[in-house]
Amino acid sequence: MAGTNLVCVLDGPGTVRVESREQPVPGPDEVLVRIAAVGVCGSDVHYFEHGRIGDFVVRKPLVLGHEASGVVVARGERATRHEVGQRVALEPGVPCGRCAQCRSGRYNLCPDVRFFATPPIDGAFARYVTINEHFAYAVPDSMTDEQAALIEPLSVGLWAARRAEVKPGDTVLVTGAGPIGLLAVQAARVAGAARVVVTDLSQGRRELALRMGAAAALDPASEGATLAGLGADVLVECSGAQQAVTVGMGALRGGARAVLVGMGGDEVRLPMSALQVREITVTGTFRYANTYPAAIALVAAGRVELDPLITGRFGLNQVEQALTTGAGGAGAVKAIVYPQLDEV
Amino acid sequence: MAGTNLVCVLDGPGTVRVESREQPVPGPDEVLVRIAAVGVCGSDVHYFEHGRIGDFVVRKPLVLGHEASGVVVARGERATRHEVGQRVALEPGVPCGRCAQCRSGRYNLCPDVRFFATPPIDGAFARYVTINEHFAYAVPDSMTDEQAALIEPLSVGLWAARRAEVKPGDTVLVTGAGPIGLLAVQAARVAGAARVVVTDLSQGRRELALRMGAAAALDPASEGATLAGLGADVLVECSGAQQAVTVGMGALRGGARAVLVGMGGDEVRLPMSALQVREITVTGTFRYANTYPAAIALVAAGRVELDPLITGRFGLNQVEQALTTGAGGAGAVKAIVYPQLDEV
Amino acid sequence: MAGTNLVCVLDGPGTVRVESREQPVPGPDEVLVRIAAVGVCGSDVHYFEHGRIGDFVVRKPLVLGHEASGVVVARGERATRHEVGQRVALEPGVPCGRCAQCRSGRYNLCPDVRFFATPPIDGAFARYVTINEHFAYAVPDSMTDEQAALIEPLSVGLWAARRAEVKPGDTVLVTGAGPIGLLAVQAARVAGAARVVVTDLSQGRRELALRMGAAAALDPASEGATLAGLGADVLVECSGAQQAVTVGMGALRGGARAVLVGMGGDEVRLPMSALQVREITVTGTFRYANTYPAAIALVAAGRVELDPLITGRFGLNQVEQALTTGAGGAGAVKAIVYPQLDEV
Amino acid sequence: MAGTNLVCVLDGPGTVRVESREQPVPGPDEVLVRIAAVGVCGSDVHYFEHGRIGDFVVRKPLVLGHEASGVVVARGERATRHEVGQRVALEPGVPCGRCAQCRSGRYNLCPDVRFFATPPIDGAFARYVTINEHFAYAVPDSMTDEQAALIEPLSVGLWAARRAEVKPGDTVLVTGAGPIGLLAVQAARVAGAARVVVTDLSQGRRELALRMGAAAALDPASEGATLAGLGADVLVECSGAQQAVTVGMGALRGGARAVLVGMGGDEVRLPMSALQVREITVTGTFRYANTYPAAIALVAAGRVELDPLITGRFGLNQVEQALTTGAGGAGAVKAIVYPQLDEV
Numbered sequence A, B, C, D: 001m002a003g004t005n006l007v008c009v010l011d012g013p014g015t016v017r018v019e020s021r022e023q024p025v026p027g028p029d030e031v032l033v034r035i036a037a038v039g040v041c042g043s044d045v046h047y048f049e050h051g052r053i054g055d056f057v058v059r060k061p062l063v064l065g066h067e068a069s070g071v072v073v074a075r076g077e078r079a080t081r082h083e084v085g086q087r088v089a090l091e092p093g094v095p096c097g098r099c100a101q102c103r104s105g106r107y108n109l110c111p112d113v114r115f116f117a118t119p120p121i122d123g124a125f126a127r128y129v130t131i132n133e134h135f136a137y138a139v140p141d142s143m144t145d146e147q148a149a150l151i152e153p154l155s156v157g158l159w160a161a162r163r164a165e166v167k168p169g170d171t172v173l174v175t176g177a178g179p180i181g182l183l184a185v186q187a188a189r190v191a192g193a194a195r196v197v198v199t200d201l202s203q204g205r206r207e208l209a210l211r212m213g214a215a216a217a218l219d220p221a222s223e224g225a226t227l228a229g230l231g232a233d234v235l236v237e238c239s240g241a242q243q244a245v246t247v248g249m250g251a252l253r254g255g256a257r258a259v260l261v262g263m264g265g266d267e268v269r270l271p272m273s274a275l276q277v278r279e280i281t282v283t284g285t286f287r288y289a290n291t292y293p294a295a296i297a298l299v300a301a302g303r304v305e306l307d308p309l310i311t312g313r314f315g316l317n318q319v320e321q322a323l324t325t326g327a328g329g330a331g332a333v334k335a336i337v338y339p340q341l342d343e344v
Helices: A042-050 A145-149 A151-163 A179-190 A203-211 A224-228 A242-250 A272-276 A292-300 A316-328 B042-050 B145-149 B151-163 B179-190 B203-211 B224-228 B242-250 B272-276 B292-300 B316-328 C042-050 C145-149 C151-163 C179-190 C203-211 C224-228 C242-250 C272-276 C292-300 C316-328 D042-050 D145-149 D151-163 D179-190 D203-211 D224-228 D242-250 D272-276 D292-300 D316-328
Strands: A004-012 A015-022 A030-039 A067-075 A087-090 A128-132 A136-138 A171-175 A195-199 A216-218 A232-237 A252-260 A267-271 A281-284 A310-315 A334-338 B004-012 B015-022 B030-039 B067-075 B087-090 B128-132 B136-138 B171-175 B195-199 B216-218 B232-237 B252-260 B267-271 B281-284 B310-315 B334-338 C004-012 C015-022 C030-039 C067-075 C087-090 C128-132 C136-138 C171-175 C195-199 C216-218 C232-237 C252-260 C267-271 C281-284 C310-315 C334-338 D004-012 D015-022 D030-039 D067-075 D087-090 D128-132 D136-138 D171-175 D195-199 D216-218 D232-237 D252-260 D267-271 D281-284 D310-315 D334-338
Touching: A004 A316, A015 A316, A030 A087, A030 A145, A042 A316, A067 A128, A067 A145, A067 A151, A087 A145, A087 A151, A136 A292, A145 A151, A151 A179, A151 A252, A151 A292, A171 A179, A171 A242, A179 A195, A179 A203, A179 A232, A195 A203, A203 A216, A224 A242, A232 A242, A242 A252, A242 A267, A252 C272, A267 A272, A267 C272, A272 C252, A272 C267, A272 C281, A281 C272, A310 A316, A316 A334, B004 B316, B015 B316, B030 B087, B030 B145, B042 B316, B067 B128, B067 B145, B067 B151, B087 B145, B087 B151, B136 B292, B145 B151, B151 B179, B151 B252, B151 B292, B171 B179, B171 B242, B179 B195, B179 B203, B179 B232, B195 B203, B203 B216, B224 B242, B232 B242, B242 B252, B242 B267, B252 D272, B267 B272, B267 D272, B272 D252, B272 D267, B272 D281, B281 D272, B310 B316, B316 B334, C004 C316, C015 C316, C030 C087, C030 C145, C042 C316, C067 C128, C067 C145, C067 C151, C087 C145, C087 C151, C136 C292, C145 C151, C151 C179, C151 C252, C151 C292, C171 C179, C171 C242, C179 C195, C179 C203, C179 C232, C195 C203, C203 C216, C224 C242, C232 C242, C242 C252, C242 C267, C267 C272, C310 C316, C316 C334, D004 D316, D015 D316, D030 D087, D030 D145, D042 D316, D067 D128, D067 D145, D067 D151, D087 D145, D087 D151, D136 D292, D145 D151, D151 D179, D151 D252, D151 D292, D171 D179, D171 D242, D179 D195, D179 D203, D179 D232, D195 D203, D203 D216, D224 D242, D232 D242, D242 D252, D242 D267, D267 D272, D310 D316, D316 D334
Parallel strands: A171 A195, A171 A232, A195 A216, A232 A252, A252 A281, A310 A334, B171 B195, B171 B232, B195 B216, B232 B252, B252 B281, B310 B334, C171 C195, C171 C232, C195 C216, C232 C252, C252 C281, C310 C334, D171 D195, D171 D232, D195 D216, D232 D252, D252 D281, D310 D334
Antiparallel strands: A004 A015, A030 A067, A030 A128, A030 A334, A067 A087, A087 A136, A267 C267, A281 C281, B004 B015, B030 B067, B030 B128, B030 B334, B067 B087, B087 B136, B267 D267, B281 D281, C004 C015, C030 C067, C030 C128, C030 C334, C067 C087, C087 C136, D004 D015, D030 D067, D030 D128, D030 D334, D067 D087, D087 D136
């Protein structure tokens, strides 16, 4: 089983390089996975640019990438869940399974979670990774490697819709049409939203939102008045902008729910009357829990479209390009890295 | 405003006739509606055949029909919600609005509800009816009269899915593919079910279920073994058969929900281990509450298909035919009565 | 039935006077109630001092007082719920019963609610009032007039606990030990809180909180460190101070709920990490819904203590004194006005 | 660490004996616990009498007892949660922590749970046991060994109240006043029930129910009519009798919840109208999940009384007596075994 593993490490802000490591050996409950595809997330880009996200600081070379799919190539001694050869989507955070949060079903809040590409845990821009077998999920043959990798960001969208309690017939406002916003649009539709309204400053993203099922896509700079009268049941805020929160809260009916997904400043300001006179409930999301089986089933059933999100493809030697393209390009939504390839 | 009203009354089991009455005058909070289309429900057929449903006994001539749409033609003095000329779908049960059930959001359990076509309240096989303005819902021009009428049975399906807490990614088993079962299939899909499995003894209905989005449609007589291993998240029982309940409960995973919609005997037998060892939650449905806005929005958005359900069309003089065709015909699913027409 | 009614009206900021009016005549669904006792609320004091609360402006003489009990002395033609002579607690807000909020069980958000002592609706500092019979609740003989009046502020506390989803075993932090905070303490305990921690700057109020069942009562100025490590399941913020919100959010465990009851500035600032990394859910309260039957049953069963809150008693000619005493006195918690008495 | 362990084993129906075994060695994540007190449960009695419960068959000598407390005397290499010397209550079922049920917070439904005294897993009628450190919970010094042991049956009661969604102000009917019924009474009160009504055929148990806070305790044989008009919000059925289910369902208001805790026949018959016309929700309970911290906090806070339940005390050589006394005696409620003592 011993062999070499090629991984792409972040040495510090702006510096990535491919290095050769020993191939990891799966622990008793783990599987060894040959990675097929990895989506590039905004958090990867943020680590690349800043070397940290809040209190998480990259102090030694870190492998980025946490939206991953692959194939099981070896199993630990107690791992029986998958056959060798099984194609899998990887849930990148493995919680302890024993603490109060884990036991009550909110394992995303586990204080001891080990999450890919979060210091000091390495991620999946690598030929091989090991992972607890229960966090590798079999995917059907009909699902592509890219789709299996994007089960991860889809999970973020589904979790937002779940925490927002989107219900059949709802009107949902999604502010921000980046990758997460676009997946939130689809998650809202899957949960039954009759009408999803999207705002984004970029016309290209607004058009993509319409293609993904939004009923309307508005420019918040010029169409704020429309929003004020929306009376939406749900706000899914994906831009991280205080202004979007403020406008979004104003677009909700009494008793509505708002979920803040976009990461912005350290504080958010909320209008007291929205919380009190209209009793709006506000919360945020941190990753997701119990979403993978649903996400896989929905993609397999054709209920969610992931392919239109993919706007760039890169090999392991092209990770820097993947991280920088994903950051700035106007038309760029989601880059995919193929770690088995040097270049694409 | 005074004029004549033609209505079709049930005199007793098996006997309906058209009679002329005075046109009703809307009360202060009511609107007068010229009825456009009325769906025939199994309960209409049951009253026609037996003259009663349980404790509800037809003691004097009763106008049947409670799945109705039409157009507002006059308004009571305090009724300001709709303009004259507004096309509307009618929610046929008007609760008191004041009792504990009404105030807590479960107005379908209001003991003082006045429900169309439930003795002694007349229904909508009539040229004109009056109804509280808040129970007439504006429908968009894009919606047909038939679709607006079928908002009522769709509400039954949506309510079943809501009480079953169908969630995105769920596997849902619907037993019985009559009109309500078929709408439950769609309601489950709208709520995010990734896989809806249907059972029905009739091949024709199974095929219709497949056309309505079911992933599989099984003959319970020959494919029971498949069901036993289903591990479904939700059972929506629409057949009223004890055998379907028994098989359905066996098809559920631990922690699943079962909703009994089909009306059968006075008692239902449930396996204790399903309730206890697997902690399955069981309940039933009685009509619906707070479904009309969602149902209208979903149909308007094209998320639900109602047209394929319609298999017969009748005028006011043909109500007997509508009631008898709907009852027995193998291919018959849903008959529509057009009260403004003598014959179709 | 015609007679005179004495009421105490607010003419403008700082000016109240007793005037004689015609005794009101109950509408068809109403009862006429001879008021026995009325609690003085902070909102009454605010109207007295400022002539307005936010957008609600006193433009013509307004009768204050909305925490009221009394006895039914006459009934409208359709009012059959109570016999004449029945002692009742009054729920001061009568919603429309028909709008979407009313129908879905959140009638406190009804846009057409008519609420006592909220311009232009008169309140209960009066010998007689009329009210819809369903908003007068029979109380047992064992309950005093004062207790029956204080069902209203108890409802505020119960609603806060309900929206905070206080569960058996929870640790609950209540910031601010005014009348509402003290009732929130009791509501939390009734809902099963194993440990209620209270903060207040006033030592007297902290002592009262301990008497009402708090496990600890802290001075936030000196004991903030204790709070930081609390890991509470629930925050019920009753002070209206931004600082209390900030400290309170920091005292919560991951997945906790925070309910903002105290009214402060137009905006509240929340730490983003609390909402996102810890997925805390935040909301506020606006009055209450469906609390009266529970509140009455709990007081009748001796589960809640209201008497220790009462710290002043006044007649109808002493309303100004009641409004000013309640505002400032260090030991003052809740004043009661007895409208049948000129002076106490 | 090696030493001997004395355990009491069940060889087959009606036969128990003490045997000497090697002292167990804690696994890496386990602690070794010297058992202080063990409650005798009806399931222990059932295994003793019948050698099986349903599909769980005693095929080799089995140590019974799963309501246990003790003190940590050694720790596995990774076990850091408790110091040696810590007094603990033991949660007797250790789930896998990884399956879908575990991850979604319903670990009581884990198919791979290892539960004390359930074949082939040994229980706690033993001087020493080992258990995963996360399933040993520190208890305060103020809590007795017996109370710590009875956290287990209290958990059954709390879980019933939680699944029944008992809310402040509710009227709760508990049918059957055995140990679980009596704890359900207290759990209902802790969750805010304003009025708990109990039924039991035994006058002694009815009296005990009243002492535990029930507002009324009725003989179902003679007071059934009272029940019919109860309009309860919740039924917690603890007798296992079909008749109690039938009467109990009739005592519920529309929209109520019923939880079946008592184990009776293989099937339960439910009135269809209760499920449909009144939309009552029915479920059962299987053990409990996430109850220990709450149960310990509530007992520590004096919110629940466990001592009055204890009606017998036995040493390890007296387990047969404990099992037979607990079964039949009219006044017997809960026997405690002290495994460190040969005789009491």
